[in-house]
Amino acid sequence: xxxxxxxxxxxxxxxxxxxxxxxxxxxxxxxxxxxxxxxxxxxxxxxxxxxxxxxxxxxxxxxxxxxxxxxxxxxxxxxxxxxxxxxxxxxxxxxxxxxxxxxxxxxxxxxxxxxxxxxxxxxxxxxxxxxxxxxxxxxxxxxxxxxxxxxxxxxxxxxxxxxxxxxxxxxxxxxxxxxxxxxxxxxxxxxxxxxxxxxxxxxxxxxxxxxxxxxxxxxxxxxxxxxxxxxxxxxxxxxxxxxxxxxxxxxxxxxxxxxxxxxxxxxxxxxxxxxxxxxxxxxxxxxxxxxxxxxxxxxxxxxxxxxxxxxxxxxxxxxxxxxxxxxxxxxxxxxxxxxxxxxxxxxxxxxxxxxxxxxxxxxxxxxxxxxxxxxxxxxxxxxxxxxxxxxxxxxxxxxxxxxxxxxxxxxxxxxxxxxxxxxxxxxxxxxxxxxxxxxxxxxxxxxxxxxxxxxxxxxxxxxxxxxxxxxxxxxxxxxxxxxxxxxxxxxxxxxxxxxxxxxxxxxxxxxxxxxxxxxxxxxxxxxxxxxxxxxxxxxxxxxxxxxxxxxxxxxxxxxxxxxxxxxxxxxxxxxxxxxxxxxxxxxxxxxxxxxxxxxxxxxxxxxxxxxxxxxxxxxxxxxxxxxxxxxxxxxxxxxxxxxxxxxxxxxxxxxxxxxxxxxxxxxxxxxxxxxxxxxxxxxxxxxxxxxxxxxxxxxxxxxxxxxxxxxxxxxxxxxxxxxxxxxxxxxxxxxxxx
Numbered sequence: 001x002x003x004x005x006x007x008x009x010x011x012x013x014x015x016x017x018x019x020x021x022x023x024x025x026x027x028x029x030x031x032x033x034x035x036x037x038x039x040x041x042x043x044x045x046x047x048x049x050x051x052x053x054x055x056x057x058x059x060x061x062x063x064x065x066x067x068x069x070x071x072x073x074x075x076x077x078x079x080x081x082x083x084x085x086x087x088x089x090x091x092x093x094x095x096x097x098x099x100x101x102x103x104x105x106x107x108x109x110x111x112x113x114x115x116x117x118x119x120x121x122x123x124x125x126x127x128x129x130x131x132x133x134x135x136x137x138x139x140x141x142x143x144x145x146x147x148x149x150x151x152x153x154x155x156x157x158x159x160x161x162x163x164x165x166x167x168x169x170x171x172x173x174x175x176x177x178x179x180x181x182x183x184x185x186x187x188x189x190x191x192x193x194x195x196x197x198x199x200x201x202x203x204x205x206x207x208x209x210x211x212x213x214x215x216x217x218x219x220x221x222x223x224x225x226x227x228x229x230x231x232x233x234x235x236x237x238x239x240x241x242x243x244x245x246x247x248x249x250x251x252x253x254x255x256x257x258x259x260x261x262x263x264x265x266x267x268x269x270x271x272x273x274x275x276x277x278x279x280x281x282x283x284x285x286x287x288x289x290x291x292x293x294x295x296x297x298x299x300x301x302x303x304x305x306x307x308x309x310x311x312x313x314x315x316x317x318x319x320x321x322x323x324x325x326x327x328x329x330x331x332x333x334x335x336x337x338x339x340x341x342x343x344x345x346x347x348x349x350x351x352x353x354x355x356x357x358x359x360x361x362x363x364x365x366x367x368x369x370x371x372x373x374x375x376x377x378x379x380x381x382x383x384x385x386x387x388x389x390x391x392x393x394x395x396x397x398x399x400x401x402x403x404x405x406x407x408x409x410x411x412x413x414x415x416x417x418x419x420x421x422x423x424x425x426x427x428x429x430x431x432x433x434x435x436x437x438x439x440x441x442x443x444x445x446x447x448x449x450x451x452x453x454x455x456x457x458x459x460x461x462x463x464x465x466x467x468x469x470x471x472x473x474x475x476x477x478x479x480x481x482x483x484x485x486x487x488x489x490x491x492x493x494x495x496x497x498x499x500x501x502x503x504x505x506x507x508x509x510x511x512x513x514x515x516x517x518x519x520x521x522x523x524x525x526x527x528x529x530x531x532x533x534x535x536x537x538x539x540x541x542x543x544x545x546x547x548x549x550x551x552x553x554x555x556x557x558x559x560x561x562x563x564x565x566x567x568x569x570x571x572x573x574x575x576x577x578x579x580x581x582x583x584x585x586x587x588x589x590x591x592x593x594x595x596x597x598x599x600x601x602x603x604x605x606x607x608x609x610x611x612x613x614x615x616x617x618x619x620x621x622x623x624x625x626x627x628x629x630x631x632x633x634x635x636x637x638x639x640x641x642x643x644x645x646x647x648x649x650x651x652x653x654x655x656x657x658x659x660x661x662x663x664x665x666x667x668x669x670x671x672x673x674x675x676x677x678x679x680x681x682x683x684x685x686x687x688x689x690x691x692x693x694x695x696x697x698x699x700x701x702x703x704x705x706x707x708x709x710x711x712x713x714x715x716x717x718x719x720x721x722x723x724x725x726x727x728x729x730x731x732x733x734x735x736x737x738x
Contacts, residue, residue: 022051023084027133051084079111079123087130105157112158113165127154222362229358230262237351238264244335250328268307279304284317285329292316294339313337318352377404385527394527395427406513408503415497435476446470451486458486462509483508487521491529544618547603555617574636577684578665580622581696609643633669633701640665640699662697673702
């Protein structure tokens with residue numbers, strides 16, 4: 001162990017054990033008569049300073065709490081140090097018979113009350129031990145009854161303070177939580193009544209995708225700005241017009257009650273809710289025009305906005321119009337019998353107009369903030385869809401973007417094949433019922449197919465009745481779902497499929513949300529179309545268009561990758577090279593069109609006979625190559641024979657009668673036969689040459705070639721040899737030329 005690590009370990013041990021060790025040393029010292037004289041001895045002073053230093057060091061290392069300085073529980077190490085110091089003071093001042101005998105009990109009680117609930121037991125145990133040490137030092141012996149009573153007192157005090165403190169803390173927290181919830185509820189109601197927040201039916205994104213505190217802060221900021229502006233405006237009107245009260249009341253979101261927005265008055269006013277027909281201000285609001293009254297008697301019953309009766313003589317109420325509808329009322333009154341003149345009424349109307357403009361400004365600001373958030377989500381979704389290169393990446397990006405726009409329980413993306421007239425589920429996100437994944441359904445079977453056919457979002461307003469409607473098929477029910485929205489994926493004039501969202505709550509997809517999801521569906525359609533085009537280009541660049549297998553360039557890259565893996569993990573790998581027998585005669589006799597059919601048939605045979613881990617490539621003309629991972633010569637030989645036999649049973653119908661063809665195959669194994677790609681391919685190609693010259697329609701391996709090498713002349717590559725052309729007769733009959 002290096003010196004730095006040793007020093008760090010020592011520091012951690014010292015930091016964790018300094019306070020308990022010093023506290024334990026102080027207790028032992030007290031039990032043996034230490035701290036018994038007023039004149040402190042050096043050891044006494046050293047222990048006290050050590051306890052104080054250990055506690056202070058531990059407290060200094062504690063990180064500050066983000067919620068406040070006293071939000072964290074008292075550290076148990078610091079509590080032990082304080083208890084040790086208190087015991088030392090008791091021993092110094094006469095022990096259990098001295099004036100400070102109750103100090104350890106108080107320290108333990110405070111430590112238990114302020115400490116961590118699961119760690120204060122250590123302080124209680126130490127307190128009991130400290131009492132035993134003090135009793136032993138004071139009485140020079142052990143009295144079990146007295147020590148038991150002192151220990152019981154410590155435990156009882158600790159338990160009492162623990163219980164009372166926790167109960168009080170729980171009560172305060174519950175009260176604070178309720179106050180916070182009430183304040184948030186009031187702010188939300190004010191925001192909805194002033195139309196600063198989105199309608200209640202609008203679904204907000206889930207907490208994982210949105211900053212709820214930022215939303216609340218924005219609404220709170222708008223309300224504070226309105227209150228700050230209105231209080232100045234109303235106070236100015238009150239002073240200039242010599243009013244007693246000038247207040248603005250506003251209807252709630254449902255228009256059934258009135259709540260105070262802001263007021264300038266020395267009296268106590270009702271904050272609400274008050275009935276919409278409440279007194280004189282309700283009359284002004286319901287009539288929709290200013291109402292002034294003078295000569296009122298004291299304690300008039302129509303002044304319902306006062307908590308206690310007020311000696312008001314003159315009243316004026318001006319309705320505040322919002323989009324042509326009276327949404328609020330500005331009330332003003334005077335204690336003197338000085339009726340409101342036409343100029344006063346005009347001034348109050350100007351104040352009401354200015355108050356409405358202040359609210360309108362904050363409302364516009366809130367709408368701009370929400371629009372900015374919507375645009376930000378759409379921008380992030382567009383960027384994610386633009387960066388997606390494959391169809392799976394696009395579908396995943398659609399699911400994430402939809403989750404950021406609206407909270408839902410299920411998202412299903414389906415593709416549509418217009419030629420077959422069927423839909424297929426491509427992606428599922430959320431709690432999907434059984435039968436949805438991998439589902440295939442035909443046209444005209446539900447809302448999803450109807451939306452694709454109509455090229456329009458369905459159902460109307462996202463309302464869904466599971467008793468009378470179904471989304472995909474009658475056999476697949478979405479469960480307790482009340483809201484469904486199906487968005488067709490249309491790019492140019494082609495319909496690619498649909499995005500289906502479902503939610504258990506009602507009205508989960510309001511108009512604004514449906515518009516955002518419609519824009520998202522448009523972006524997703526383009527991204528899916530681009531991903532399909534990229535996939536087709538990749539297929540054209542890497543596959544043979546006639547057979548669908550890899551072309552030569554893609555195969556060489558895949559071959560190198562498989563060979564490196566076999567070399568790294570010391571695995572075997574086999575190569576099978578095959579070639580059609582007498583294929584030139586097939587083209588000469590039946591035509592190249594039939595030759596193409598034969599090559600396609602061979603490609604289909606390879607697809608059926610290959611294993612999942614095998615790689616197949618059309619290497620050129622009628623020549624194909626297979627790479628078999630973790631396969632030796634015997635295993636590859638079996639695969640080759642299966643291919644040869646399957647092709648031999650294949651019958652091709654032509655204008656000149658049925659045609660059957662055969663193939664020859666060569667097998668080589670890595671690393672037994674060769675260690676490089678070129679050498680391995682040459683060994684398999686040479687084995688194929690032996691199969692050709694050995695009678696065709698057979699499989700040979702490089703090991704068979706090596707075993708027969710002493711008995712035959714060295715073979716040359718079949719590309720260098722020029723044997724006589726084989727003859728293929730109509731009807732599948734073949735004749736060997738040699």
